[in-house]
Amino acid sequence: MLKIFLSGLYQETNTFCPVLTDLGFFQRAYLLQGHSIQRELVGTNTEIGGFYEALENLGNPVEVIPGLAAWAVASGPIKKETLEELVAMIIEPLKNSLPVDGVFLSLHGSLISEEHDDCDGLILEMVRKTVGFEVPVVCSLDFHAIVTERMLKNANILVGYRTYPHVDMGDTGRRAAFALIKLVSKKPQFEIIFKRVPMVLPVDNTETVEGPMADVMKTIIDWQKRPEVFNTSAFCTHTWVDVKGHGIALLAYVDISCLQEMERELSLLSDNIWARRMEFIQDYPDVEGFFARIDQYERPVAIVDSGDITTAGGAGDSTVLLRKVLSKKGQIKSAIPIVDAFTLEKAWAVGEGRTINCSVGGSDDENAYNLRVSIRAKVKRLSDKPFEIKGTSFSGMKLDVGRRALLQVEENIFLMVIEFTSMMNDPEFWRSMGLEPESMDFIVQKSHKLFRAAYADIVNSDETVDTPGCTDRNVKRLPYTKINRPIFPLDDINHY
Numbered sequence: 001m002l003k004i005f006l007s008g009l010y011q012e013t014n015t016f017c018p019v020l021t022d023l024g025f026f027q028r029a030y031l032l033q034g035h036s037i038q039r040e041l042v043g044t045n046t047e048i049g050g051f052y053e054a055l056e057n058l059g060n061p062v063e064v065i066p067g068l069a070a071w072a073v074a075s076g077p078i079k080k081e082t083l084e085e086l087v088a089m090i091i092e093p094l095k096n097s098l099p100v101d102g103v104f105l106s107l108h109g110s111l112i113s114e115e116h117d118d119c120d121g122l123i124l125e126m127v128r129k130t131v132g133f134e135v136p137v138v139c140s141l142d143f144h145a146i147v148t149e150r151m152l153k154n155a156n157i158l159v160g161y162r163t164y165p166h167v168d169m170g171d172t173g174r175r176a177a178f179a180l181i182k183l184v185s186k187k188p189q190f191e192i193i194f195k196r197v198p199m200v201l202p203v204d205n206t207e208t209v210e211g212p213m214a215d216v217m218k219t220i221i222d223w224q225k226r227p228e229v230f231n232t233s234a235f236c237t238h239t240w241v242d243v244k245g246h247g248i249a250l251l252a253y254v255d256i257s258c259l260q261e262m263e264r265e266l267s268l269l270s271d272n273i274w275a276r277r278m279e280f281i282q283d284y285p286d287v288e289g290f291f292a293r294i295d296q297y298e299r300p301v302a303i304v305d306s307g308d309i310t311t312a313g314g315a316g317d318s319t320v321l322l323r324k325v326l327s328k329k330g331q332i333k334s335a336i337p338i339v340d341a342f343t344l345e346k347a348w349a350v351g352e353g354r355t356i357n358c359s360v361g362g363s364d365d366e367n368a369y370n371l372r373v374s375i376r377a378k379v380k381r382l383s384d385k386p387f388e389i390k391g392t393s394f395s396g397m398k399l400d401v402g403r404r405a406l407l408q409v410e411e412n413i414f415l416m417v418i419e420f421t422s423m424m425n426d427p428e429f430w431r432s433m434g435l436e437p438e439s440m441d442f443i444v445q446k447s448h449k450l451f452r453a454a455y456a457d458i459v460n461s462d463e464t465v466d467t468p469g470c471t472d473r474n475v476k477r478l479p480y481t482k483i484n485r486p487i488f489p490l491d492d493i494n495h496y
């Protein structure tokens with residue numbers, strides 16, 4: 001019987017976020033070890049869930065040795081000791097399981113620590129050293145991975161998501177399972193072709209449903225239909241990390257018989273991406289521009305607070321939109337999430353039904369995007385219970401956002417105050433606290449696109465608002481120092 005070792009460690013780090021990631025971030029999302037991984041993740045739209053399902057359906061009996069499955073919402077770099085602790089939770093059980101026939105790792109591809117800019121490459125290298133070069137290692141990666149030489153060298157196959165907004169995590173795990181079983185059982189030989197187009201893009205027009213990235217995905221999916229092409233992926237880079245290796249990356253594992261032809265194909269596609277580079281940049285209204293034409297939007301409207309996206313590492317404490325809504329004197333029925341441990345403590349101290357006077361937000365600097373705002377609010381509901389995600393992305397997963405309080409300000413404004421940054425893109429975030437998002441005019445979103453599938457039947461329009469913060473969509477405003485240069489659109493270059 002084949003013996004496969006499996007582990008996952010996943011976070012989309014944001015190096016501009018000042019909040020370091022510690023073990024608590026993983027414990028609040030999930031941190032599973034051993035056989036609880038199968039129990040908790042089978043049936044969920046995750047890479048590991050899809051991997052298990054594919055093995056069951058393949059028919060061949062496979063013994064899976066689960067090590068670690070840990071996932072945290074995006075935040076600042078991971079603490080040195082936290083990384084060491086998590087990596088040990090992969091390497092120690094792997095050592096204890098040897099010999100194994102293959103390894104599956106579910107990583108993000110943009111995990112960064114206080115010490116290392118390429119934690120995913122580091123983990124792959126440590127796994128490789130543990131199992132040796134004869135044992136196949138297949139690794140799934142997010143569409144926003146920054147693929148490095150170290151990752152390419154230490155994984156036999158890197159398998160990327162093919163959707164943005166991401167809805168194919170389970171499918172990616174299934175594709176990784178097929179690739180690994182084929183590697184283990186048939187030992188095919190192939191060449192690697194990798195091309196990177198130097199671009200650091202806001203997420204604006206990088207969806208895989210329509211636009212230039214949809215065309216890229218269609219092409220790489222078509223390539224994989226050829227019998228001599230083993231696996232293909234395209235990665236779109238992750239805007240909010242100041243590291244080297246940015247660019248749209250194309251990756252193909254091919255039989256030597258079609259190496260030259262596929263090299264030409266990848267070059268053509270790279271040239272096409274470069275030629276269309278301006279299509280990736282879009283203009284969005286700033287706060288004043290948005291509110292100036294507010295009546296043009298059919299309500300309920302989802303407003304993307306693009307500078308404070310918690311699924312990309314925003315601290316979740318921006319008050320830019322709240323201040324504007326407050327200035328409208330109760331005309332706009334709004335649902336706004338905010339991370340504020342101090343206010344949360346106050347709400348829990350007085351209890352449901354009581355009124356508090358407090359200030360929310362993250363800073364006292366009057367120029368800051370998260371300047372604190374004074375409010376008088378009624379505590380509508382308190383809860384510390386996890387809720388189940390029902391929307392398409394991560395459906396079935398239990399999400400523990402910790403203690404939270406639903407506050408009502410001036411009749412029409414509902415603030416969801418939470419203690420720690422988290423995913424807030426599913427309607428259950430509000431429904432689990434008794435608020436129906438359908439009844440709102442505005443629902444502020446802290447994800448770029450992830451909310452869309454879950455909110456498709458709820459909102460009648462959505463708009464991305466160009467707000468400041470550590471997920472600023474204007475890459476020219478971001479304080480990069482290490483990024484590979486020259487790069488579009490930071491530098492005025494015509495060729496790459």
Ligand SMILES: [Zn+2]
Pocket residue numbers: 012142143144166
């Ligand atoms: Zn992503």
